[in-house]
Amino acid sequence: MDARVARLNSFDVDAAQRRCLRYRRRILDISQQVGALHIAPAFSCTEITDVLYNSLMRQEANGAYHDVFLMSKGHGCMVQYVILEEQGVLSREDLDAYCKPNGRLGAHPDYETPGIAASTGSLGHGLGIATGQAYAEKLKASDVLIYCLLSDGEFQEGSTWEAMMMAANLKLDNLIAFMDFNDFGGLERMSDGHPAFYPLVPKAESFGWEAVEVDGHDELAMQEAVLSRRGGRPMLVVCRTVKGKGISFMENVAIWHYRSPNKEEYQQGLKELAAAAR
Amino acid sequence: MRNRFADTFYELGKADPRLCVVVADISPAGSIAKFRNEFPHRFINTGVSEQIMIGMTAGMAQRGLKPFAYTIATFTLYRPFEMVRDDLCYQNLPVTIVGVGGGVNYSTLGATHHAQEDVAIASAIPNLSVIAPCEPSEVEAATRWCALQERGPVYLRLGKAGEPDLSKAAPDPWIFGTLRRLRVGSDVCILSYGPIMKRAFALAQRFEAAGKSTTIVSVHTLKPLDCDGLARILQTYAQVVIIEECAPNGSLAMRVKELAWNANATCRIDTFTLKDAFIHCYGSHDDILDAHGLAVRDLSAHLGLQ
Numbered sequence: 001m002d003a004r005v006a007r008l009n010s011f012d013v014d015a016a017q018r019r020c021l022r023y024r025r026r027i028l029d030i031s032q033q034v035g036a037l038h039i040a041p042a043f044s045c046t047e048i049t050d051v052l053y054n055s056l057m058r059q060e061a062n063g064a065y066h067d068v069f070l071m072s073k074g075h076g077c078m079v080q081y082v083i084l085e086e087q088g089v090l091s092r093e094d095l096d097a098y099c100k101p102n103g104r105l106g107a108h109p110d111y112e113t114p115g116i117a118a119s120t121g122s123l124g125h126g127l128g129i130a131t132g133q134a135y136a137e138k139l140k141a142s143d144v145l146i147y148c149l150l151s152d153g154e155f156q157e158g159s160t161w162e163a164m165m166m167a168a169n170l171k172l173d174n175l176i177a178f179m180d181f182n183d184f185g186g187l188e189r190m191s192d193g194h195p196a197f198y199p200l201v202p203k204a205e206s207f208g209w210e211a212v213e214v215d216g217h218d219e220l221a222m223q224e225a226v227l228s229r230r231g232g233r234p235m236l237v238v239c240r241t242v243k244g245k246g247i248s249f250m251e252n253v254a255i256w257h258y259r260s261p262n263k264e265e266y267q268q269g270l271k272e273l274a275a276a277a278r
Numbered sequence: 279m280r281n282r283f284a285d286t287f288y289e290l291g292k293a294d295p296r297l298c299v300v301v302a303d304i305s306p307a308g309s310i311a312k313f314r315n316e317f318p319h320r321f322i323n324t325g326v327s328e329q330i331m332i333g334m335t336a337g338m339a340q341r342g343l344k345p346f347a348y349t350i351a352t353f354t355l356y357r358p359f360e361m362v363r364d365d366l367c368y369q370n371l372p373v374t375i376v377g378v379g380g381g382v383n384y385s386t387l388g389a390t391h392h393a394q395e396d397v398a399i400a401s402a403i404p405n406l407s408v409i410a411p412c413e414p415s416e417v418e419a420a421t422r423w424c425a426l427q428e429r430g431p432v433y434l435r436l437g438k439a440g441e442p443d444l445s446k447a448a449p450d451p452w453i454f455g456t457l458r459r460l461r462v463g464s465d466v467c468i469l470s471y472g473p474i475m476k477r478a479f480a481l482a483q484r485f486e487a488a489g490k491s492t493t494i495v496s497v498h499t500l501k502p503l504d505c506d507g508l509a510r511i512l513q514t515y516a517q518v519v520i521i522e523e524c525a526p527n528g529s530l531a532m533r534v535k536e537l538a539w540n541a542n543a544t545c546r547i548d549t550f551t552l553k554d555a556f557i558h559c560y561g562s563h564d565d566i567l568d569a570h571g572l573a574v575r576d577l578s579a580h581l582g583l584q
Contacts, residue, residue, distance in 0.1 A: 111340075111369040118340070119368050122360060128333020129365055135334065136341035139298075139319055159361070162330035170322075 072126020124157025398528025
């Protein structure tokens with residue numbers, strides 16, 4: 001049995017699912033403290049972010065991450081915050097003060113906040129920065145991997161395709177990007193409004209990337225995709241996801257890109273998460 | 279200026295392996311070509327893709343390198359504006375953006391290539407230092423400062439080629455953020471920066487001919503502006519003249535008038551900037567400056583000089 005299979009076999013799928021339910025619950029709780037936050041975009045990339053932090057990224061003996069995670073879709077940062085809280089990088093007080101004047105966490109991540117690799121929020125910036133980071137690691141001859149999570153909407157930005165070309169030109173096999181392919185912009189389904197956006201994998205391949213499409217809520221599938229990559233070039237993992245995943249009335253409903261649940265919706269959401277945990 | 283920048287960068291780059299240059303499809307002048315040959319991995323050409331040029335430099339700086347982004351001034355600042363603002367300035371990373379041919383230097387190429395508002399726009403962004411040397415020796419000093427500094431992003435605005443050495447007799451050294459006197463007089467003070475400085479010297483001659491002893495100051499650092507130094511000038515001289523190759527809104531002229539108000543200055547102030555207009559005129563750099571109303575004869579007439 002090779003190392004890859006051994007690693008996949010040892011991955012505790014149930015524990016990952018429990019973590020993701022905890023994260024979603026914590027995000028719902030925080031939604032009751034503030035007027036607005038991006039719940040649905042965080043729920044679509046919960047498993048992607050979890051598999052990065054809790055399996056794919058390598059840690060040093062002191063617990064610090066050897067590899068880098070850059071949240072290019074800054075509006076997904078709630079899930080990153082709650083993971084960093086669970087890991088002790090951010091404190092409960094930090095999360096309690098989310099979007100409050102005495103706090104340091106906003107609705108988009110800020111560089112130099114502990115655990116945050118770049119200030120994002122405006123779309124189409126992260127992959128360019130990640131390309132520079134990956135190139136710097138190449139120059140330093142390090143084995144650090146740069147992981148970058150983008151929304152599918154970010155691939156509508158021309159700047160993302162400039163980065164796609166350049167990362168491939170530079171043969172950055174230490175750059176692994178994940179696309180949170182939930183098929184929703186803030187306004188509408190992308191497959192309705194922008195059919196020319198598809199297909200995705202051949203586009204990335206034609207730009208010199210290795211690309212695969214997997215279920216973005218299946219952590220084993222995502223790990224397998226990364227661990228079995230051919231290498232020699234950057235990799236894009238197109239992750240099919242459901243925007244608002246885990247709460248029935250949020251799933252694939254565009255308004256939940258921005259909206260915070262009211263009290264009844266909050267209780268309903270908690271019930272659904274509790275049922276999923278059983 | 280380009281060549282002095284290239285020579286200086288090459289020397290610095292030989293000594294510091296963190297120094298890199300990222301260009302967007304611009305042929306490397308002089309010693310930058312040598313740098314490319316000797317250190318091919320530290321010279322990156324992103325092609326006609328300015329957003330990734332700036333974005334990459336941000337990531338490179340975050341991982342410990344000292345990158346310079348280098349292309350024609352308009353394309354360093356305007357096309358990738360949000361990358362400059364968010365990736366470099368918001369994150370406050372020590373990256374130098376080198377804009378070649380700032381102002382209307384690319385005189386025959388039309389307004390698409392005129393960075394006539396570059397200093398105003400760059401100065402508006404928090405954390406971004408703005409340096410506009412007036413001649414090659416200032417370029418060398420500024421380039422050295424950029425390569426060594428850790429405070430944050432810099433817009434280094436260069437001319438092109440052939441600028442005369444104007445600071446041989448300067449009494450002051452080049453110090454980041456500090457006004458630099460290039461010559462000293464007592465009645466009039468001319469403030470300028472960038473390649474248009476040679477017109478400040480021509481104007482000073484006319485003031486001298488009219489019996490007015492004239493100081494010339496290089497305001498090479500537009501941001502942070504040496505406000506204390508400017509306030510002293512406004513209190514010291516009977517007349518202050520500003521000549522600059524920048525659109526009026528957000529110009530040094532505007533800033534100095536604001537400082538004059540704050541300092542209750544009583545001196546006469548005359549300001550000469552580019553027009554707030556796209557002028558459809560092609561010719562030499564000097565021709566375009568003249569067309570913007572900055573011919574020395576026109577300035578002299580306005581100032582009542584021969």
